[in-house]
Amino acid sequence: MTHKTIFITGSTDGIGKLAATKLATSGHHVILHGRNPEKLAKVKNEIISLSGNENVEGYVADFSNLDEVRRLANKVQEEQSTIDVLVNNAGIFKVADPIAKNGLDIRMMVNYLAPYLLTNNLLPLLQNSKEPRIINLSSAAQESVSLQSLEKNSNLSDNQAYAQSKLAILLWSFEFAELHKDITTIALNPGSLLNTKMVKEAYGKFWSSADKGADIIVDLAINTKYIGNSGQYFDNDKGQFGSAHPDAYQNQSIELLMIKTKELLG
Numbered sequence: 001m002t003h004k005t006i007f008i009t010g011s012t013d014g015i016g017k018l019a020a021t022k023l024a025t026s027g028h029h030v031i032l033h034g035r036n037p038e039k040l041a042k043v044k045n046e047i048i049s050l051s052g053n054e055n056v057e058g059y060v061a062d063f064s065n066l067d068e069v070r071r072l073a074n075k076v077q078e079e080q081s082t083i084d085v086l087v088n089n090a091g092i093f094k095v096a097d098p099i100a101k102n103g104l105d106i107r108m109m110v111n112y113l114a115p116y117l118l119t120n121n122l123l124p125l126l127q128n129s130k131e132p133r134i135i136n137l138s139s140a141a142q143e144s145v146s147l148q149s150l151e152k153n154s155n156l157s158d159n160q161a162y163a164q165s166k167l168a169i170l171l172w173s174f175e176f177a178e179l180h181k182d183i184t185t186i187a188l189n190p191g192s193l194l195n196t197k198m199v200k201e202a203y204g205k206f207w208s209s210a211d212k213g214a215d216i217i218v219d220l221a222i223n224t225k226y227i228g229n230s231g232q233y234f235d236n237d238k239g240q241f242g243s244a245h246p247d248a249y250q251n252q253s254i255e256l257l258m259i260k261t262k263e264l265l266g
């Protein structure tokens, strides 16, 4: 097996950390990301020691600050030559104060705007790969994206902000696949209520192991059988590609989101 360079955002916990550990154990060059430098350093050492693979690096950026996302992309561009697989996994459900300094909802930034910005700023590195791939973490929770969700001081409940951000990343994933036929781009619901920190904080119970989500991330990241599935949605509650929210098949919903996103990000 050829070893790939795989960048997983939000790999200091949950299914991202577990997927990173599995990929490092298989010998891949794994690039970790977290928002907390101490936690990132600890996880990096843990993964190196568990996997016996020294080819593990880490970058810090808080995705609730879009300038940090831009700086992260610049640093990765300076230090890396290629990214074969980008897993846009970092995500958040509950936050004490959901409105960030720039006035936007933190869930919309971390779960949608940050991966959009990071991916577009890392395009040259992805295009250096022979077979580039992007896995975008969506969810079974998908709700029509309201214009209000990307306005300043939006007043969304945790469930609304999460479900709208998760449909937003899915709509953009479909659009990105159309625009970049050279990159296999797949949106993923890793399975509902997996045993992770996010789920414990949000629901206080779980239905399935975190391994269920990590294993599908690993498979979609490296298995050649998915090359023809760009622009699709893998629903791991069903264990197969499936239908997303109806908005994902309406050009108007995608266009409106893209216009608003470009307005915000320039």
Ligand SMILES: NC(=O)c1ccc[n+]([C@@H]2O[C@H](COP(=O)([O-])OP(=O)(O)OC[C@H]3O[C@@H](n4cnc5c(N)ncnc54)[C@H](OP(=O)(O)O)[C@@H]3O)[C@@H](O)[C@H]2O)c1
Residues within 6 Å of the ligand: 009, 010, 011, 012, 013, 014, 015, 016, 033, 034, 035, 036, 039, 061, 062, 063, 064, 088, 089, 090, 091, 092, 110, 137, 138, 139, 140, 189, 190, 191, 192, 193, 194, 195, 196, 197, 198, 199, 213
């Ligand atoms: N678990 C499920 O059942 C489930 C179901 C559907 C979809 N998903 C999606 O799967 C992904 C991973 O979820 P998980 O359950 O593994 O969650 P998790 O255990 O809470 O891990 C989330 C990761 O994202 C990072 N993160 C959170 N806020 C961030 C910020 N502001 N800036 C940068 N990184 C940040 C976390 O960093 P820290 O370590 O510092 O907290 C952590 O590394 C998410 O996108 C989630 O929406 C999960």
